[in-house]
Amino acid sequence: MSTLVEADSPRLGGESREHIELLLTSDAALPPILVHRQTMRVIDGMHRLRVAVLRGEPAIPARFFDGGDTDAFILAVSANVAHGLPLSLADRTAAAERIVTHSPHLSDRSIASFAGLSPKTVAAVRRRTNPDRPQLNARVGRDGRVRPVDSGDGRRRAARLIEEDPDTPLRDVAKAAGISLGTAHDVRERLRSGRDPVPAHGRQGCTGGGRAGHATPYRPAGPCPLGDLTPHPDRDATLRKLRQDPSLRFSGTGRLLLRLLGAQTLDKENVTKLIDNVPPHRVDAVAALALEFARAWHEFAVRLRSRIGDPL
Structure with a gap:
């Protein structure tokens, strides 16, 4: 037991x-x-280890986990939520x-299942x-599958397949649509009742939207409007000038911006x-990504212009 780390x-x-005292009184x-295994750090069972030491026992039964530090911490949280002395709300x-x-x-659902919280609480956390970190477009669920945070595109793909x-x-x-079976079922039921396959809260201003709480007749969704963006008259010349600007060239963030542009x-x-x-079987996926990138750059432009009080 001397090789173990707290x-x-x-x-x-x-x-x-x-x-610890409660466990000491038990003869079980x-x-x-x-x-x-990699660090010999105890993931779950520090109270039991303390009891074994107090009893003067030379060894204690153990199971080993092979994985990264983050996975080990998640396992520790899950174990302490599931049994033993419960974690407090503050702990979770x-x-x-x-x-x-x-x-x-x-x-959010995956983390909620680990920490013993509701998905809404995890979303708030x-x-x-x-608050300032860019949010991922997709996350890994409890079943290990990767799903988009916004399922609107997947729902529209499912609607086309069903039609x-x-x-x-x-x-x-x-x-085929990259959504859960439950979501596919909901899409089918919405189509049967003549409603939009994407709920009102998930349409984000795209074609086919409606007011929340109102059944909207379904129309095949078109591309989301990105606003009235005026094309720059000389894009290549502007890029050259930006690349020559020392304030951008000599900062890490500036160089990143230039590479992205x-x-x-x-x-x-x-x-x-x-x-x-x-390829035909990848058209939907590529088009969805292109629209997502376009929306991201549009939001970037809007926020950038708002710094000088000149909104798009």
């Missing part, structure tokens, strides 16, 4: 002396502790903040913890070649 505990107040054999909330910070790719062949099994529709350059010839070379 736990990276999710308990803000540390170990509970009362719980202690369940195995859980140890991170702090644990969720740490998981959101180090694993932003995990969905995410907004509070990382083309109403007899297609929903499981196949869900897989340069990567967006598309002429008519390249556009035609790219379009012609997208």
